[in-house]
Amino acid sequence: MWQGVVTAVAGGLVGAVATHWWGQHGPGQEPAATERHRLARAHQQRMHWELLSMAIDDPDLAAVIDTFEVDMPPEKRRQMIYANLWYINAYHLYESGLLNRHELLGHLRELFQSPYIREYWEITRHHRAALDPSSSEAEIGRIAEALFQELDDADTDEWWVVGGG
Numbered sequence: 001m002w003q004g005v006v007t008a009v010a011g012g013l014v015g016a017v018a019t020h021w022w023g024q025h026g027p028g029q030e031p032a033a034t035e036r037h038r039l040a041r042a043h044q045q046r047m048h049w050e051l052l053s054m055a056i057d058d059p060d061l062a063a064v065i066d067t068f069e070v071d072m073p074p075e076k077r078r079q080m081i082y083a084n085l086w087y088i089n090a091y092h093l094y095e096s097g098l099l100n101r102h103e104l105l106g107h108l109r110e111l112f113q114s115p116y117i118r119e120y121w122e123i124t125r126h127h128r129a130a131l132d133p134s135s136s137e138a139e140i141g142r143i144a145e146a147l148f149q150e151l152d153d154a155d156t157d158e159w160w161v162v163g164g165g
Contacts, residue, residue, distance in 0.1 A: 038096075045092055049085070056081050068123050083120035086111055091140050101143070108144050112151055121148055 055062040059074035066077055090111065094104040111117045121144070128145070131138040 048088070052081055052085055056085075067127070069126065070123050079116050080120050080123070083114070083117045084124070086117060087120070087144070090144075091137065094140060095136060104140070104143065105147060108147050109151070112148055118148075121145075 052065075055065055056078050059077070062074065062077050062081060065081075068077070068080055072080070090099070090104060090107045093099040093107070094101075099107060112121070128138065128141040131141060
């Protein structure tokens with residue numbers, strides 16, 4: 001079940017990158033180094049999705065990559081890995097240029113309505129703290145963390161208006 005969902009999301013991302021490349025270069029043209037890098041990154045992302053989907057499907061494999069530092073049953077671990085997939089999806093959509101900053105905030109704002117995503121976010125703070133502060137992953141983590149805090153501090157139930165900046 002999970003593998004189908006993960007494969008569909010990953011396939012969509014790879015397809016979007018390929019479509020972007022085709023639109024830039026057309027048939028018979030050699031991609032520039034940056035385009036080769038993008039294609040390699042799309043391939044790596046696909047591999048990452050496949051590895052995580054294997055972990056979701058098999059609790060023994062999920063235990064191998066469990067760095068949450070919280071004791072949890074296998075079903076909860078699967079949920080946290082799945083929450084990670086949703087965050088990674090938002091990250092890659094932004095990184096690939098398919099979402100702008102405003103759209104990323106909207107996507108994250110909606111994700112943070114899930115108690116599972118919020119729990120994932122809380123227990124993975126140490127992961128984000130270990131990132132190179134100058135990396136794009138750290139930058140997007142800071143954007144998401146600021147939104148997460150704004151949602152926590154908001155005096156309104158109208159979550160869709162929080163973090164519009």
